[in-house]
Each structure stands twice: as C-alpha cells, then as structure tokens.
Amino acid sequence: MKRFLTNLSVLLLLVTFSYCQKNGSNGQQYRFNGTMNVDERTRTYLLNLPPHYYDNDSASFALVLGLHGGGGSAAQFEKDYHFTDKANAAGFIALYPDGIQSNGPLGLRTWNAGTCCDAAMEQNVDDVKFIRELIDYTISHYHVNPKKVYVTGMSNGAMMSYRLACELSDKIAAIAPVSGTLVTTKPCTPVRAVPILHIHSILDQKVPYAGGIGLAGYYYPPVDSGLDLWAGKNACSTKQVITDDNRYKLTQWTSCTNNVMMQLYLTKDGGHAWPGSQKVRAKADTPSTVVNANDLIWDFFQRYTLP
Template sequence: MKNAVLLLLTSLILGSCKKNDTTLPTVSSLRVEGTMTVDALSRTYLLNLPPNYNQSSDVPLVIALHGGGGSATQMETNYYLTDKANQSQFAIVYPEGVRSDGILGARTWNAGTCCDYAVEKQIDDVKFISNLIDDLHKKYPRLSTKKIYATGMSNGAMMCYRLACELSNKIAAIAPVAGTMVTTSPCVASRSVPILHIHSKLDTKVPYTGGRSTLGFVVPPVMTGINTWLGIDACNTSVKAVNTLTKYTLTKWLDCNNSAIQIYLTEDGGHSWPGGDKVRAGADAISDAIVANDVIWSFFQQYKLP
C-alpha cells in the first residue's frame, strides 16, 4: 500500500511539473531582431513572441513573408499581423529577402521564376527558412514543432507555395495573398498541405487569371497552382462549395486528404492586403470585403503537422 501511495504521489508531482513547464527556459525579451548566416550571406529577421510566451508551451508560429521591395517592419506595420498574433497567442517571425545590389536595394524571394535579384543570384531561400525554423526551435523551445504556418504577400505569397512544395515536413498550412505559384521544378510535397488563397479580381500586378503583369513579367493563373495542389492533396474536385456574396466569392474544396483548399476572390481592392493599410501613396486600393488576418488565423488554427 505504501509503495502504491508513493508511486501515485510521484506521478502527481511529475505530472504537475510537466503541466507548469518549469523545465523550459524563460526569455527576457519578446522582440528580437535576429541575424543568421546561410550560404555565406547574412540573413535577417524580426521575431515577436506573444505576451504569454513564458507561461506557455507549444506556441504556434507564423512565418510572414513580405512582398518584393518590402521588409519585415513594412509588413508588420502595414498589415497589423503582430497585433493579430499577440491576440491569438501566436509567435510571428518576419524573415527578410536578400537586398539587391541596385540603387533601391529591394528585397525579393526566389520563389521560382520570380523575383529579380533573388532569382538571378539563385538565392536559396528555402534553405534560409528551413534553417530559421530549426534555429528558432533551439532558441525558443516553447515554440510548437507541429503548428508552423506561412503567409505572404505577392512575391512572399509565391514563396509560400514553394515552401509548401519543399518544406511540407515543417509547415502545417499556408495562406498566400495576391501571389501565384511560380515554381520551376515539379512540386514534390511529402504530405497534403492545407491552402487558403486570397486574391482580388482587380489585381493587375499579379492577375488572378494570369498573363502579363503591369510590372512587366508574366505569371501563370492562380488556378494552375491550385490545380496542382488539388492533386497533391487528393481532393475530390467534383465536390466543392461556392459561396458568392456581394463583395467576394469563397470557393472551398473540403473533400481532401486530411486537408482543405480555399480561395477568397474579392470584387474590390487590388494588389493589396485586405484589412491592411496602403504600403505607399498611389498603391492599390485595400479590399474591405474581408479582413485577411481574421480568415488566415481561423484557417491556421484548424491544422497541425501529423
């Protein structure tokens, strides 16, 4: 009897320690401007941990990829993603593309055929993001290894598709905004990846139906990439729900292999982040059909890696 009581008490004590996560280290700063070296290049990022980080474990992480010419602070400021992450008790990291050697020093991602300097110099951005995920988990072990997500704007959205193809073992779901899939190699995802795509019918910089962008390059239709993923995710393409409202159409494929694919196609806006701010004077109008952050977080919270 004494042994049984002792085992029970020991079990309760160990269980209590695990529940309170007393063995996990705390951090003094919830905001980090980080650097790491990948392929002899100094890569930069901005990390924001939620206010409850030190009292939690298994904290979800969103990777937010800026558009061509953007930056970590620009994406955070214009799209209010950190506010949403803090409210939802998510960590969020804003990696930055490598600066070009031109006058503007624009940052871009090598998403396949786009964009500019990153493609020309064949920057290995997949390796950067993969190494970044590993490094963050080592430094911040309260971060979840199964609840990692990627969202991005424009060129960053294109990069999301490439990450889904090449890092499906690390990323649970993606939410591209105003981009399209431009990978040059066959997509070899090792598992089904849930996808939420947001786009405007009025986008001329990355036209939803594909063709020549007003920026001068040619992009494939969004549905070309979606059709690829309908196959990878083993979706029943004859079973889909189409909800047409005044300001947007929502198309859902739900009969997939532990996954789902959704498209929000807005009637208003342009090449912009719905619910965000203009990145500069003269930029495209902002759609008020949806708040991108709300639908993205609602989508991400449904999925985790197996």
Template sequence: MKSILQLSILLLFISGCTKSPVYQSQSRLYSSIISNGLERNYLLVLPDSYDNNHNFPLVIALHGAGGKASQMEKHYNLTQKANAENYVIVYPEGTQSDGVLGLRYWNAGGCCKDAADNKTDDVKFIQELIEKIISRYHINRKRIYITGMSNGAMMAYRLACELPGKIAAIAPVAGTMYTEGNCPATTPVPILHIHSEKDTRVPYNGGTGVGGIYFPPVEEGIAKWIKINDCKESSRTETQFSNYKTIEWSGCQKPVKIYLTEDGGHSWPGGNPHSRFADPPATSVNANELIWSFFKQHELD
C-alpha cells in the same frame, strides 16, 4: 527589364524603404543568421502571453518584393493579431538586389529578381531559421504556418512544396505559384489563398503584371495542390457573397480554399493604406481574421 521592375516595386513600397532597425528586447528581436554564407535578417516578436511553460504556434510572414520586415509588420497588422491569438510571429527578409535601390526579393522559383537570378537558397534559409527559433523558444513543431504577400505568397507555395512535413498550413495573399517544374511535395498541405479579381500586378487569371513579368494563373498552381491533397477535381464549388466569393474543393485529405474579392487590388485585405501609388486594401474580407481562423483548424499529424 530590371529597371522597370525595380521602379514599379519602389512605387509599391516607397513608404517602407528606410534602413531596417537593429534592436533587441525581451519580446522583440531583429537579428540575423548566416545561411549559405549570406547574412540573413529577420524580425521575431513574442506574444505578451509568452512563457516557458507552453509551446506556442509560429507564423512565418513573408514580405512582398521590395518590402521588408518592418514594412510588413506596419502595413498588415500581423503582430497585433499574432499577439491577440498567442502566436509567435517571425518576419524573415529576402536578399537585397544589386541595384541602386537595394530592393529585397524571394527566390520563389521563376520569380523574383534578383534572388531567382542568383538562385538564392531561400528554402534552406527558412528551414534553418525555423530550427534556430525552435532551439531558442518554446514552439509547437506541429503548428508552424506560413503566410506571405505577392512575392512572399509565391515563396509560401515553394516552401509548402519543398518542406514536406514541416508546415502545418499556408495562406498566400495576392501571389501565385511560380515554382519551376513540378512541385515535389507528396504530403498534403492545407491551402488558403486570398486574392482580388482587380489585381493587375499579379493577375488572378494569369498574364503580364508588374515589371512586364508573366505570372501563371492562380488556379494553375492550385490544380497541383488539388492533386497533392487528393481532392476530387470535379468537386469545385463557388459561393457568391456580397462583395467576394469563395472557391473550394471537397473530398480532400487537406482543404484547398480561395477567397476572391471584388474590391481592393494588389493589397492586403483589411490592411493599412500605405502609399498613394499602392492599390487600396479590400474591405470585403479581412485577411488576418481569415488566416488565423484557418491556421487554428490545422496542425501536423
């Protein structure tokens, strides 16, 4: 199982598997912290507008299985968007597997190897990283957001469940909620989920995907947030557009909304095509535009 999964993920990220750079400048820092005895890496980028007179919003961007900070930055254009919107952005990296490829994973609960098997405490790592960034930079504690791709999207859901009162909103892309047991959150969190109905690697309706792994349906996880956010379950509405639809619920303390595209696949809508083995990005919506528009509407009470 492990060899099949690693080969599949290698094909997804074959163009982004070179050794991570180590560098530091006034606006870019590739560094590490020690969390639970492990050295954990991250790439942090400040916007051109950064100064010491204002507190800036922070976006935490979580790569997919097999990815890394530089790969996510290169393929999804997140740094350019963060800079344009005057946000600080950080790209943490998952732990590397013991396999020959040394692929990186997040422990999102039941997924993904090897982080899940080793019970890596990625929640603690992200919590400690947030506190370190806040201690060094001018960050608005009420405006800390998380987005992620695939395994990173799954990790975004777990962080929303386990860091109540710290995350202002999340925007998972092409993932699903994979936490083991019940989500312990009682604090509502705004949720924006983006997915393609053509995604066969993490199927929207659930089923066997990449590496022969079973993934729960997206709306099974969303149902937990409908309850946490105190939405009216019967208020589900769909709105069809030319090449995508939106699904949302009304009467919520915090909104829950899905963009489901008819094009693309297991990819970042509006991102850069990066491998002949990877699915083409959807063009019907632009994930970065949707995500920032959503984040700007929400901050912690």
C-alpha cells in the same frame, strides 16, 4: 534587372521602419532582430513573442512566418499589415524573415520563388534552405510547437509560400498566400497534403488572377492553375463548393487527403493589397474591405497541425 527596378520604383516605395528590442516590465525580451549565416550570406529576420509567452515555461506556441512582397521587408510586412497586433491578441509567435537585397540603387528585397523575382531569382538564392534553417533555429531556441508552423506571404512572399509548401511540407502545417501565384520551376513534390488558403482580388492588375503580364513586367500564371495543381497533389474532390455573396466568391475544395481543405477568397473590391489593412502609400492599391486577411488566415491555420 533595369526593368524590375524601373517599374517597381514607381509601384512601391520601400518602407524603412526601425524597431528596437522590446522588453517587458520584468526585463524579459519579446522582440528580437536576428541574423544567421546561410550559404555565406548574412540573413536577417524579426521575431515577436506574444505577451504571455513567459507565463508558463511548459507552454508551446504556434509559429507563423510572414513573408514580405518584392521591395518590402520584415519590418514593412509587420507595420503595414498589423500582423504583430494579431499575433499578440491571438497568442502566437510571429516571425518575419527578410529576402536578400539587390545591389541596385533601391536595394530591393526579393524571394527566389521560381520565375520571380529580381536578384533572388537571378542569383538562384536558396531561400528554401534559409527558411528551413530559420524554422529549425526558432523551434530549438523558443517554445514553439513544431507541429504548428505556418507560412503566409504577400505577392512575391505569397509565391515563396507556395514553393515552401512544395519543398518543406514536412515542416509547414499550412500556408496562406495573398495576392500571389505558383511560379515554381522545380517539380512540386510535397510529402503530405498541405492545407491552403488563398486570398486574391479579381481587380489585381499587378499579379492578375487570370494570369498575364503584371508587376515589373513578369508573366504570372493564372492562380487557378496553381490551385488545380495543389488540388491534385492533395487528392481533393473534383467537385468544388462555391459561395458567392456579391462581395467575394469563396471556393472550397473538400474531401482531400487527411481531411485537408483548400479555400480561395476572391474579392470583388480592392487590388494588389492586404485585405483589411490600410492603404499604405499614395500609389498603392486600396485593400479589400470585405474580408480581413489576418482573421481569415489565423482562423484557417488553427484547424491544422502536422501529423
């Protein structure tokens, strides 16, 4: 715990960003700060509806969950990565859950992705249950197409997205982890093939692509080991299609079950940051400029629906 707080306080400045509920000119509400009780914990989240949400009562919208990294928050994810801007322009519902806060002086929020991170892992918080119930609640209360639910995440949030793919593949159509890796401790037992888009920088030293000790002194397995596991789960062809244009390398796994595809964008610039965003803090890594994560993620998600 002390190791995590000491290292993360240097690497991350927790962003506090206050949002008010946003109403349209006709009084309809588009933004919600919500709470729900799960396992005697009050869990929080932020929900944003796109501008045309109320135009057609029979319409149903894709739902994309954005999971913050260790020390971040729902509001921080939205603000730093401009994800609601993309959601509003593309017309999907954006849902930002919060991880639990530690009892330490910084109150850092984390997810229990397996072997990481901090209080959520140490207390064995059932974040899978929280996300499952949050998805079900959102589908039942908003115009969500239940076949178009997707998850992306940064760092610890990316790790959590991998765990969700293992345990909630019946609810999630595709995932897009950014700057994270697979750290699950339970057997990965998806009930269906899961499309995966992974984005990472070869220069990332906080969650090293090749694996090793990184952020907060944790050991992170190589990204390739997680992708290889998933290629097996998805019964993909052992022959990969690789494109290298000197700015990034794109690896694609094809001929997977049910026409699922897996993609890896490995950038040669940037670091432990959200590609296409801005550098958010003085000590933060510079984001890659050769790809835009928001565009890649939404383009990838649009290809897939649950069977």
